[in-house]
Amino acid sequence: xxxxxxxxxxxxxxxxxxxxxxxxxxxxxxxxxxxxxxxxxxxxxxxxxxxxxxxxxxxxxxxxxxxxxxxxxxxxxxxxxxxxxxxxxxxxxxxxxxxxxxxxxxxxxxxxxxxxxxxxxxxxxxxxxxxxxxxxxxxxxxxxxxxxxxxxxxxxxxxxxxxxxxxxxxxxxxxxxxxxxxxxxxxxxxxxxxxxxxxxxxxxxxxxxxxxxxxxxxxxxxxxxxxxxxxxxxxxxxxxxxxxxxxxxxxxxxxxxxxxxxxxxxxxxxxxxxxxxxxxxxxxxxxxxxxxxxxxxxxxxxxxxxxxxxxxxxxxxxxxxxxxxxxxxxxxxxxxxxxxxxxxxxxxxxxxxxxxxxxxxxxxxxxxxxxxxxxxxxxxxxxxxxxxxxxxxxxxxxxxxxxxxxxxxxxxxxxxxxxxxxxxxxxxxxxxxxxxxxxxx
Numbered sequence: 001x002x003x004x005x006x007x008x009x010x011x012x013x014x015x016x017x018x019x020x021x022x023x024x025x026x027x028x029x030x031x032x033x034x035x036x037x038x039x040x041x042x043x044x045x046x047x048x049x050x051x052x053x054x055x056x057x058x059x060x061x062x063x064x065x066x067x068x069x070x071x072x073x074x075x076x077x078x079x080x081x082x083x084x085x086x087x088x089x090x091x092x093x094x095x096x097x098x099x100x101x102x103x104x105x106x107x108x109x110x111x112x113x114x115x116x117x118x119x120x121x122x123x124x125x126x127x128x129x130x131x132x133x134x135x136x137x138x139x140x141x142x143x144x145x146x147x148x149x150x151x152x153x154x155x156x157x158x159x160x161x162x163x164x165x166x167x168x169x170x171x172x173x174x175x176x177x178x179x180x181x182x183x184x185x186x187x188x189x190x191x192x193x194x195x196x197x198x199x200x201x202x203x204x205x206x207x208x209x210x211x212x213x214x215x216x217x218x219x220x221x222x223x224x225x226x227x228x229x230x231x232x233x234x235x236x237x238x239x240x241x242x243x244x245x246x247x248x249x250x251x252x253x254x255x256x257x258x259x260x261x262x263x264x265x266x267x268x269x270x271x272x273x274x275x276x277x278x279x280x281x282x283x284x285x286x287x288x289x290x291x292x293x294x295x296x297x298x299x300x301x302x303x304x305x306x307x308x309x310x311x312x313x314x315x316x317x318x319x320x321x322x323x324x325x326x327x328x329x330x331x332x333x334x335x336x337x338x339x340x341x342x343x344x345x346x347x348x349x350x351x352x353x354x355x356x357x358x359x360x361x362x363x364x365x366x367x368x369x370x371x372x373x374x375x376x377x378x379x380x381x382x383x384x385x386x387x388x389x390x391x392x393x394x395x396x397x398x399x400x401x402x403x404x405x406x407x408x409x410x411x412x413x414x415x416x417x418x419x420x421x422x423x424x425x426x427x428x429x430x431x432x433x434x435x436x437x438x439x440x441x
Contacts, residue, residue: 001132001434002030005048005157006122006143008101009039009060011235012258012328013137016159016212018046019231020135020423027427032129034122034143036060036105045235051125054105054118062101062139070108074099077181081174090219091170093365094163099183101139108187119145119191126150133434135210138164141188144206148197153437155226155430156206160327160366161213165205165221207437210426212331214416217373226429229420232332234310242304243317247284250401253314253321254278254287254303255329256343257364270343270385272297274322277393279303283401286314312336320400322383325367330374337414339406340380341396342371347386377416378409 003024007013014033021031033043034051038060043050074095083091099108105118119142126134126146134154136143147154156164164184171182179185184204192199209223212230254274271293278285279300287294287305299305311332315321322341323329333340344367371382381396388396400406421429 001431002032002129003430004032004034004051004126004129004131004134004143004146004152005136006034006134006140006146007039007137007157008062008104008139009036010062011039011042012326013139013159014039014042014046015233015235016230016328016331017135017157018048018233020157020210020228020426021048023423023427024430026424029427032131034125035140036118042235046233053121053125055114058117060101060104062104063097065100065104067100067103070099070103073108074183077171077183080176081171083170087170089368090161090163091167094167095183097365098139098163099187102141102184102187105140105142106187106191108183108190110190116191116194118142119194122146123149123195126152132438133430136206138162141204142191144203145188145191145195145197148192148203149195151438153434154207155433156209156223158209158211158213161217161219161369162209162211162221162223163219165209165223166219168204169221208433212420213327214334214373214413214420216376216416217369226426226433227420228426229422230331230335230417231423232312232315232335234312234332235308236310237308237313239313240306240309243309243313247317249282249284250319251284251286251317252278252397252401253311253318253338254285254289254323255311255321256289256293256324257326257329258308268293268295273385273390274343274383274393275300275303277390278322278397281394281397283319283397286318288314320380320397320406322397325364325370327366327370330366330370331417334379334410334413334417337407337410339400339410340370340374341383341400342367342374342380343383343385344368344371345384345386374409374413377413378405379413380406380410 025031032051033048036054037052037056040050040052107115122142123146127150131152134143134147134152135157138156168184189199209225210228211225275297285303288309290307315336315338320339321333325342345363374380
């Protein structure tokens, strides 16, 4: 088969697909990775052939872009829909984070022909290369349009919860909903109509969906789902000398995410308290934080700071990890059976704030999801940096390190992750579904 992966241009969207892309290549299938020029170097670095589309000088920012008119429209729709409780949190993640990423390349309100450059390039490539299967990132629905335009089978490849299908279901279930106003369809319609493609559930949600999350973490949707195991991968670096041997005392990793620090200008006020809490403990701490995240923080003697270190190198040497709750970091720790402490707050649907210039987040968009799953399995604890002081955080860290139930819970989570088919094992399913669906778009 000829298989295209297409994704929003961020390394956090690239790394989860690498094991599956490698597995396909190892079976003799041809693979291409289509994205914006901003991801070209990273794609080549992981050993995959890159096809770049769109204007090279355009800077994709997704939630980092203001989109004032679109955001006002979403606020009006949200007020009319009035989701509550957990529904409000999930809806806010969709409207504040996911839709702006889609708008970078599939604008709800196109400003001119330049708005469509990436999609036009992609459709031209698909019609020329003639893929059998397109696996597309839900933040980059141009993949579905290109697949439909060239007659390829196509499926979504998730990297987190299915906010897209869930939010569409929520909106359409409202008695006063106008289907023409449904945000996902409204965002995809301009590029679909431009290329003569019908907007329907199959275009918006794929002919099927590859889902790497444990079933208990998924949002309820009607999508046909093919489970696939999340194999942790990140951009690699040489293994440092100090990481090669077994540490002489317990080791704790501290990571607050690559994507967060790319887009957020603030929201790191809890870092000094975490570092103070682990300082003086009889543990080694490896903090993969950059200068912005470490601003105003004192570095204790037992803390080693490093801007970047792949978690699949670091975590096998660790007894616990403190992190921001992103699904990628959660999945890496879960796959390796490492207990987790996840920073999360009780802020009411406070996933996004925009004070002045730049963006701040009171919590990560996925932290409540991952923290809830981890604590439900006794695989770790939640750190509420709004309410817990330094002593509280210190006691939580010591508890996770000393209480064997957390290691047992982490082993249980690892078993749930490993229960899904490996990337190599799922290829036969992809071949069969592609043969059934190719040419039916």
